[in-house]
Amino acid sequence: MMRLADVGDYRKFWTASTTSIFGTYITSLALQVLAAVTLHATATELGLLNAARWLPYLLLGLFVGVLVDRYRSKPMLVGADLARAALLCAIPLLHATGLLTLPVLIAFAALLGVLSLFFDAADQAFLPRLVPVEMLTSANARLEQSHAVAQTTGPLLAAALVKAIGAPLAILVDALSYLISGVLLARIRTREHAAPLATRRSVLTELREGTAWVYRHRMLAPQALAGHLWWLAHSMLSTILVVYVLRAPDDGLGLDEVQLGITYACAGAGAVLGGALANRSGQRFGAGRTVVTTRLLMPLPWLLIPLTGPSPLAIVVLGTSQLLFWVLMGLEGPNEMAYRQAITPERLQGRVNTTIRSLNRGAIVVGAPIGGLIADAAGYRVSLWVGIAGLIASAAVLAASPVRHATIPTSATLDAQAPT
Structure with missing residues (x-):
């Protein structure tokens, strides 16, 4: 093998x-x-x-x-x-x-x-x-x-x-x-072939084709929409987290830069561990079930942060929260990407991936300042709760969709995965 x-x-x-x-x-x-x-x-x-x-x-x-x-x-x-x-x-x-x-x-x-x-x-x-x-x-x-x-x-x-x-x-x-x-x-020696000139149409026509493949596909559409919402919520949380961690105890956790660095190290370790288990999880439970389950669990580690006040254990809780969250991220990401790549025809790979990626980046640009505005107006804990609510909404979109039944197809079953 x-x-x-x-x-x-x-x-x-x-x-x-x-x-x-x-x-x-x-x-x-x-x-x-x-x-x-x-x-x-x-x-x-x-x-x-x-x-x-x-x-x-x-x-x-x-x-x-x-x-x-x-x-x-x-x-x-x-x-x-x-x-x-x-x-x-x-x-x-x-x-x-x-x-x-x-x-x-x-x-x-x-x-x-x-x-x-x-x-x-x-x-x-x-x-x-x-x-x-x-x-x-x-x-x-x-x-x-x-x-x-x-x-x-x-x-x-x-x-x-x-x-x-x-x-x-x-x-x-x-x-x-x-x-x-x-x-x-x-x-790299892998051979590629450019699209034949006879198959090319106007840029706008091909752009619409790629967008339609994503947002009319019974599996990719909810996956993409839930992903946009996830990036919006996560950009809010990641923007607020740094300030909340470093703020004085009366307004935040009162930790220092070194302790924040430890938190990032825990996140990285979690991602490595999750990535090591991603293929095994996809094979045993299916890519869709892995993605949906991890997305449902992702809000839970973030709940620890607004519920935690300044204390000697704050760094432990914060590190544990980010470790667990990024284990889930490491499990989810490879399965989601592999499924998308597997069911997308080769002629559409570039358009499908950049459609989803571009709108995800747009969600970051919108979500980060929204998180800051909510934090300034209502406080850091309130803005964290709003971001967590966004993660829950993203998970709900996926859980209510057919994505939970998705599996990585073989060559024989690719034709059955078509947009509707």
Whole structure:
């Protein structure tokens, strides 16, 4: 029986992804330090810098999905990686020559977002071509585990690099990671074919086709709608959590930055553990039942936070909450992604994935400020309860849908999974 480790092209793909994601965490911190310390950016300007990174997903995501379905994914992946490496090399060069300003840095962040959008869209479309459908859950779980480790240790590595060599030079480390990733991806031998010219229609027609596949599909439609609601609620919770944890005891938990870092470490450990169990859960209970059950359980760890007041045990409760939540995330994510990739025709992979991803990113842009506004108007605990209510609503949408019966199809049953 073939194992995931036996798929040489997937090994290159996974190594490339792991290398670049660590570099991304370095740049995320280094850009903010460069803006705040060197360029003396205000809080509003930092917000613009961070928003510039995600704006391309909202503006261009659906159109990029059409392009990914028209052309081969591998050249896009390699080209995006090499272009990101070159773009990041320009930032320390401009800084050294005194030409780096905040508007220029924001423009670079937006360009980096465009390239990352192309990479992410092609990345999700390319994976189903590298491994058999039966291995998609394991393949996605392995990638999720890498991201979890990067999420846990990446910020620490970034902080150490920024402190040791400065933010501009730290950005060069990310440039190197993209270069390594591009070289590894270029060595993948899996053959692809661009969509024949005769099958191409107008961009808007193809865009509508991809959107219709998602929102008319009896399984994908509730999954996508529940996902948008989940991202809205989670962006509220994750925005409020940092401030609530660090606020003084009369208004929050009164913990410090080190204890907050411990919380993130617990979250990363939970994601790794959940990812390790994802394939086994999908095989035993089915992908749909795993997704629905974990989504139903996700509000429970968050309930511990508003119910906990300042005390010596607050860090224990907080760490346990995030550990359990991210175990559920690690179980759910690979099964949800594998099911979506398995039932989506190859010609629609780019459009389907970018449709869902783009609207999820839109939910983040809306949810984060809403969470902050509710917190300022009614208090942190109230805003946490509202976010938890959103998670419950997302779970209810899934539980009431046919998604609970979804299983990863084999090649023989793919034709039966059609939009209605």
